[in-house]
Amino acid sequence: MRAVQIKSTGMAVPERVVxxxxxxxxxxxxxxxWLRENVEIYERRWLDADQGVASLCLAAAQQAMDRAGLSNTEVQLLIIATDTPEFISPSTASVIQHRLGLENCATFDVNTACAGFVSALDTASKYLKSDEQYRNAMVIGCYGMSKYLNLQDKKTVTLFADGAGAVILSAKEPGNSDMLAALQTTQGQYYDWMGIYSGATKEPVSAEIVANNDQYLKFVKRFPSELNPQMWSSIAQELCKRAGISVSEVRMFFMTQININSIRGMLDILELPHDRAITIMHKFGYTGSAAIPMALNMAVEQNLIKRGDPILLIGSGGGLAFAGALMRY
Known part of the structure; x- marks a missing residue:
């Protein structure tokens, strides 16, 4: 099987600062x-009323393509990870394929909520490894959750924000792959604890739904505070075991950014310093499936990682879905 490498990264956020x-x-x-002292969020970016998430995808994708030196004929696969798509149907990936002019490019969306980017990254790497018609794959995590927020619900409206992050993976000759290990798992018993429960076939948007503000994101039940730290540390240990390296060798962790204390709790379990994980929620809020690729892009731009460094990407999202990927940058 062919090997896979990270070719480039890119990101985009709305201009509107909240x-x-x-x-x-x-x-x-x-x-x-409370936000400053407990979750360390100081501001975030929101889309304008006339903007959709595709505008962010387009900007992040173009930046990644420019950095990789790829033309619009050289990307054979585009996967977009989001649970806030441009439309319910068709896929957001088809919109971006057209607007970028990606000729002969297969496209689809992935929805594992905030775990989506890592799920899509794992999926794209498997395409590149096993099928020679794919040479370059672009994976975009995007989030436009501001469109689904009840402005009077302080449990959600203060946390969630918008953004997009892109990564281009490229195939190379068989040998040492930069994708060292990956896994995906789900604990579906939590499916009705948090989500957007209207607007699809179960409960299409109606006048009654709107009157009751039921078209917005909801926290229905409070998740156990130990859930993410325990799951993330377990995933990290399992992936490092599969790859034959120590957790302490991981240069940097890129995590779901909804709660900085969960990230620190995971690092405490692993007995690692807190600076092993880059955090971006301070200025960008919680950007869901975009958070991990945005954090990766920032680490690249700030020279916090160098080529060959082991990095761990771990996402968790409503469902609950979990995905992890251990890679060499």
Missing amino acids: PNSYFNEILGEDVDT
């Missing part, structure tokens, strides 16, 4: 202090 003070005004209470 500071914590905005929520003090609309909620009529001081939420800024």
